[in-house]
Amino acid sequence: MSLFTHLLAVLFGMGSWVSINGLWVELPLIVPQIPEGWYLPSYLSVLIQMANVGPLFVTLMHRFQPGVLNEAAVVYAIIVLGAAASFLLGFFWKETVLIAGVPRSLALLVLTFFLAAVDCTSSVTFLPFMMRLQPQYLTTYFIGEGVSGLLPALVALIQGVGVVHCINTTQSLNHTLNASIGSGNGDLQAQYQPSNFSAEIFFFFLSAMMLVCLVSFLLLNHHPAVAREHPAPRYTNGTKETSERRTRAEQRPMMDPFRHQNHNPRSSFGSGSYSWMQVLYIFVVLAWVNALSNTVLPSVQSYSCLPYGNNAYHLSATLAAVANPLACFIAMFVSIRSLVFLGFLTVLGSAIGSYIMLAAALSPCPLLVNQTSGSAVIVLAWILFILSLSYVKVIIGMILRDEGHSALVWCGAVVQLGSLLGAVTMFPLVSVYAVFSAGDPCNTSCP
Structure with a gap:
């Protein structure tokens, strides 16, 4: 194995969802400065699901016109589009136009759609491309995909996005932003603190990350050291086959002792x-696991955590982001492909997710709300939830990688389908019917 190729696979995978993940963590800084306000997350959810037209097109082309679509060209195109859209956001995200007499952030919404199309289409193009490398690099790619959520979160943490101070409503607010995230019935009010650097710089950072992804993809395609990691061909009885396919057949009983031979x-x-x-x-x-981990539970994360305090919310978001690449790292060394075991982990993760959903449904007065153990339990629940389901996703990716290029295309399509179904389910509950009530990190009226 080549450490250089592993690094390139991580950087390539990092570009898969870094733009949209970055946009989500920047929302507390964006929302107070645009006319859509806190309706923006609902709009973003709709735009992201509309962007699934990209993976739908690629999947249909692979199904009905196999070999026609130039996979590498599509990857180059979407990475460049993602870099350009992120760069333009740095200039135009605050610009508004009048639509039917109402100011709208048209540039922000249009560019977000392009970013979403890039990230959604990466599911059905980046994964199949990894078929060109040895199987172990697929797990490294998944680590990079996990980092695509962790890295923007860490940068936003350095930026100071979402940092809240509880102040007395009778005191001066000279050192806070004008926008607040809510006020309770008590004497304290939660106020956002000024960021350490602007949203423009953050969007330029996202654009730079997409350029890093582009460079890594160029090297994965053309660097001689990477070429040595491609499966070497050989001829048997006049038929060309790859050593990967041959060794896979020889090693499969050892690699997957749980599968029926x-x-x-x-x-x-x-x-x-x-x-x-x-x-x-x-x-x-x-x-199922992608619906839960990508859309269903993230849509209620603030409802499940904020009643326990702002620190619990930030810890759960940050440590859950760490749990994703950690699960991929574990899968590199402990790869259990038993379908029964994957089912057990799915049930376990779903049970933990049920507790998180219960906490969100009971907000602003969930279980153990006034106890220190409540914060610890909800943070631990988020870590274990992401850790277990991320491991399931990685192992399924490894299984489907062994089944060929087409299987990985369908893998990406099903990932997007699960995310779509989760978003369609949660959007009306959260944004239309307002089933969930937000907790106040500074005041509580719970007994």
Whole structure:
């Protein structure tokens, strides 16, 4: 294995979702300065789901016109588009135009759609591209994908986004922003603190990260050291085959001791190692865990954590972001591909997610709200939730990688489908019917 190639795989994977993840963590700084206000997250959710037209197009092309779509060209195009859109956001995110007499952040919404199209399409282009490298680099790619959420969060933490101080409402507010995140029935009011650097600089940082992704992709395609990591071809009985396919067949019993070994194809999917019922099971689990971890639970994270205080909210967001790449790192050394074990982890993660959802539903007075243990439990719940389901996603990615290029395309499509279904489910509950009530980090009226 090449450390250089591993580094490039991490940087390449980092570009998959860094733009949209960065936009989400910057919301507390953006929202007070645009006419949409806190309706913006709802608009973003809709735009991100509309952007699934990108992966839908790529998936249909692979299904009905295989080989026509130049995969590398698509990757180059979407990375450049992501870098350009992030760069333009630095100049135009505050610009408004009158639409039907109402000021709207048209530039912000349009550029966000392009960023969402880039990140959604990466699910069905970046993953299949990793088929060109040895299997171990796919896990490294997933680490990079996890870092795409962690890195913007850390930069936003340095920036001071979302830092709240509880002040007495009778005191001067000279050192706070005009926008507040809410006030309770008590004497304290939660106020955002000024950031250490502007949103413009943050968007330029996101653009730079996309350029880093572009450079890493160029090197993955053309650097001689990476070329040595490609599966080497050989000819057997006049038929060209790869050493990867040969060694995979030889090593599979050792790599996957839990899977039923059968030399006869059990289905026409991939290598035929799995029956159609097992394939359906794998994709259902994949859709479920992505729905929970990408859209369903993140949409209520503030409701589940803020009643325990602002520190609990920031700790849960930051440590959950760390748990994602940590799960990928663990999968590099402990790769358990048992479908039963994956089902167990999915049930465990779903149970923990149910507790988080219960806390959000009971907000602003969830369980243990006035106790120190309540903060510890909710933070630990978020860590274990992301850790368990991220491990499931990585292992399923490794399984589908062994089943071939087409399987990874469908993997990306199902990831986006699960996220879409989760967003469609949660959007009306959160934004239309207002089922959840926000907690106040400075005041509580709970007994």
